[in-house]
Amino acid sequence: MSSAPNTASSPSVPNSGVRTFISFLLFFHLFALFVAIAGNVPASRLLRRLRIIPRVYLQALDMDLSYRFDLTQGQADDRGWLAEVEIGHRGTDKSWIVDEIVPVPASSLPPGLRRQRFYNLVKSLRIREAAPPTQDPLKKEWQDVLAESIGKRLMVEHGVDEVKFRLKAHELLEIDEVRAGADPNEPRRFETIYQVIVKKDASGVIPDGVAAFETAPTAK
Amino acid sequence: MYQAVTGYFSSLAEDFGQAWNRFWFSPSDPYPLGCIRVLAGLLLLYVHMTWTYDLGRFFAADGLVPVATNQQLLRLQGRVEAEQMMPFSASYLNFATSSTELWIAHAAGLVVLILFTIGWKSRITSVLALIVWLSYYHRAPVLAGEMEPILSFVLFYLCLGPNGAALSVDRWLAVKKERELLKLQNRESEPIAAAAATWQATIPVRLMQIHLSVVFLMMAIAKLAGPNPPATWWTGDGIWWLLAKPETRPFDITGIANLPESRLLVDFLCHALVWFEFAFALLIWNQRARPLMLGLLVLLWGVLIGVSTGLFVFVLAILTASVAFCDAEMLRRIAGKYLPADCAA
Numbered sequence: 001m002s003s004a005p006n007t008a009s010s011p012s013v014p015n016s017g018v019r020t021f022i023s024f025l026l027f028f029h030l031f032a033l034f035v036a037i038a039g040n041v042p043a044s045r046l047l048r049r050l051r052i053i054p055r056v057y058l059q060a061l062d063m064d065l066s067y068r069f070d071l072t073q074g075q076a077d078d079r080g081w082l083a084e085v086e087i088g089h090r091g092t093d094k095s096w097i098v099d100e101i102v103p104v105p106a107s108s109l110p111p112g113l114r115r116q117r118f119y120n121l122v123k124s125l126r127i128r129e130a131a132p133p134t135q136d137p138l139k140k141e142w143q144d145v146l147a148e149s150i151g152k153r154l155m156v157e158h159g160v161d162e163v164k165f166r167l168k169a170h171e172l173l174e175i176d177e178v179r180a181g182a183d184p185n186e187p188r189r190f191e192t193i194y195q196v197i198v199k200k201d202a203s204g205v206i207p208d209g210v211a212a213f214e215t216a217p218t219a220k
Numbered sequence: 221m222y223q224a225v226t227g228y229f230s231s232l233a234e235d236f237g238q239a240w241n242r243f244w245f246s247p248s249d250p251y252p253l254g255c256i257r258v259l260a261g262l263l264l265l266y267v268h269m270t271w272t273y274d275l276g277r278f279f280a281a282d283g284l285v286p287v288a289t290n291q292q293l294l295r296l297q298g299r300v301e302a303e304q305m306m307p308f309s310a311s312y313l314n315f316a317t318s319s320t321e322l323w324i325a326h327a328a329g330l331v332v333l334i335l336f337t338i339g340w341k342s343r344i345t346s347v348l349a350l351i352v353w354l355s356y357y358h359r360a361p362v363l364a365g366e367m368e369p370i371l372s373f374v375l376f377y378l379c380l381g382p383n384g385a386a387l388s389v390d391r392w393l394a395v396k397k398e399r400e401l402l403k404l405q406n407r408e409s410e411p412i413a414a415a416a417a418t419w420q421a422t423i424p425v426r427l428m429q430i431h432l433s434v435v436f437l438m439m440a441i442a443k444l445a446g447p448n449p450p451a452t453w454w455t456g457d458g459i460w461w462l463l464a465k466p467e468t469r470p471f472d473i474t475g476i477a478n479l480p481e482s483r484l485l486v487d488f489l490c491h492a493l494v495w496f497e498f499a500f501a502l503l504i505w506n507q508r509a510r511p512l513m514l515g516l517l518v519l520l521w522g523v524l525i526g527v528s529t530g531l532f533v534f535v536l537a538i539l540t541a542s543v544a545f546c547d548a549e550m551l552r553r554i555a556g557k558y559l560p561a562d563c564a565a
Contacts, residue, residue: 013245013419022423026244033431037438052305059308062357062372067435068442069366071529072461073452080467111470111530113270117363119467121284124362142296146362149289156282172464175486178477184466 032058040066080170082190083122085154085163096164102154121146125167125194143167143194144205151198151205164208166195243426249548250421251414253378254339254386255555256428257346259540260374261337264353267371267533268326268333271356275326276319278360285360287314293362311355329355339388346383350375367534373431374541381424385415387555414552428544433501435538440497453494456487462528470530493524504545517542 014022032054039051051064058064072078083104091097105118125143151165171189173182196205271278278284290309298306316322329352336342336349353375357368384390395412402408443453452458463474463486476482496516503509522535543551 013247019241019245023240023244026423026427029427030430033434037434055305056308060310060354061376062354062369063376064307065369066442067369067438068445069435069439070442070446070453070458071366071525072458072465073446078461080465082467105467111468113267113533114273116365116468116530117274117278120363120365138296138299142293145289145292145296149286150284153277153282153284170465170467172461173474174464175460175477175483178464178474179482184464184474 028054033063036064037066040064041068079172081119081123081126082168082170083125083150084166084168085151086166087154087158087160087163089160090162100158102158104150121150122167126169144196147194147196148198148203148205151196152200155198155200161200163198164195165198165205166192168192244423245419246422247417247419248422248425249414249417250382250385251387251548251551252425252543252546253381253383253421254388254391255546255551256374256540256543257339257342257378257383258337258387259543260371260378260537261333261349263371263533263536263540264333264349264375265330265337267367268330268352268356272326275322278363279313279316279322280319281317285362287317287359290314290360290362307361309358309361311358312351313355313359339384339390342384342388342390343382346375346379350379365534366531367537370435370534370537370541374428374537377424377427377431380427381421382415382418383424385418385421387559391415425544428541429504432538432541432544433504436497436504437501440494440501443494443497453490456483456490459490459493459524459528460486468530469528470532471527473527489524492520496521510545514542514545 035047035050035054036058039047043051051058055064085102085104086096086098087100087102088096088098104122105115109115109118125146147165147167151163154163155161168190170184171191173184173189195208197208198205276283280286294306294309313322313325316325332345332348332352336345339345350372353371357364357372398412399408402410402412443458444451446452446454452461463469463476466472476485479485500513500517500521504513518539522539526532526535
């Protein structure tokens with residue numbers, strides 16, 4: 001089983017000028033691939049600088065990444081993630097009355113690509129969970145921007161003027177806990193790590209109760 | 221001494237040049253490219269169709285990721301980068317502001333992908349299919365996962381070669397034309413030759429082979445490196461944490477924890493996956509080991525990743541790219557079993 005090219009001489013081999021030009025393009029592409037892979041992890045100043053050269057080329061082709069698909073590392077970032085949007089209204093005394101809690105991804109969505117997209121959206125809210133806010137102030141801004149978008153969409157779908165958005169981390173079961181018959185959906189296994197109020201006519205989000213980043217990530 | 225040194229470098233350069241030319245420019249059968257086009261096209265169509273359900277929900281002006289939000293996220297991402305540069309992003313969907321425009325753009329994309337899959341004007345439709353694919357990715361990168369970059373490189377490399385030289389409408393039309401010509405010359409009984417081997421087919425196949433090997437190498441390294449040693453995949457917990465995540469797994473098979481010696485079984489699966497990824501990156505280049513690696517890719521890697529993560533489209537994208545390592549004659553025989561002769565040509 002081989003796709004190795006036939007090495008016999010053939011008239012369909014390009015002439016030397018074409019070969020030189022194509023070789024130059026191949027060198028450039030392989031160089032770009034190398035600096036994308038090497039420069040997208042904590043890398044030397046040289047590699048980071050080199051990555052700037054083919055940056056636009058790589059990003060346009062969705063190749064500016066290291067392909068480090070580890071899928072999980074059992075760290076705080078790798079818990080299960082779930083967003084919940086509380087649909088409700090204000091009572092006469094301005095108290096918050098919950099009408100419905102909408103999970104994102106919706107629980108009715110079967111496993112598959114559509115569910116994965118919603119999950120990726122929610123997961124992107126937890127970026128650099130382990131980093132303290134002082135080291136990464138942009139994280140809060142990132143979370144707020146996404147929470148506002150998700151919240152406002154749910155407002156449109158449910159015809160309300162205000163929602164509460166929260167991001168929950170799901171503590172996964174250890175193998176011994178499964179043996180002991182532990183319930184993976186026990187409420188204590190879900191930890192709210194970010195909660196905000198989104199209002200229809202207001203720009204931005206209003207922090208609500210749980211201050212983001214205050215919860216220490218729990219490494220497994 | 222001087223002559224010995226110059227002689228060494230001169231022969232090194234000559235050998236390297238010859239090996240380089242042999243590797244990239246020897247003519248090869250374009251049939252694998254045709255197979256990859258069909259498989260990638262079917263995957264693209266499936267992915268595109270799944271957008272249909274949530275098109276407005278994600279991309280409308282009042283959607284989950286409106287254009288303004290995406291731009292804001294890209295700006296934030298740019299500020300995180302050491303160079304403080306906003307990532308490049310271009311998507312025709314950014315110009316679709318109303319629901320009608322979004323649907324027109326989506327339907328046009330669907331038409332392009334259908335034409336690409338069936339191989340009509342494949343040199344043009346492959347480039348258009350790449351534009352459609354990347355537009356959806358660039359419109360909202362926060363929705364993307366592991367599968368998108370794999371199909372991106374497969375599509376890009378397909379654009380570089382004669383992907384319509386086999387299993388395509390283009391090829392079917394060419395065969396039909398040739399038959400008519402033979403008929404005019406009273407040579408109807410003569411068989412139609414397969415598409416000629418060409419160096420233009422070699423370059424995309426080689427690029428796909430290299431890229432896939434690198435992906436496997438990086439996946440294995442990432443699993444063993446981990447942010448905090450000892451890495452989960454080194455200690456044997458990797459597979460378990462995937463199985464234990466109700467949010468992503470397709471089925472609940474955590475019941476295996478109750479099997480005797482389940483800890484050892486989980487450890488074994490975890491190590492098998494990682495070592496296979498290492499082995500694939502290196503041994504796929506060995507002719508003798510290649511069939512074994514391709515078999516294990518489907519039966520071990522594909523099944524384990526699919527069952528533990530639910531990333532079936534990612535698995536299928538990898539399997540599609542791995543066709544670059546398959547023998548053209550074998551692919552032709554398989555296609556010949558299921559398709560009419562002119563279509564399988």
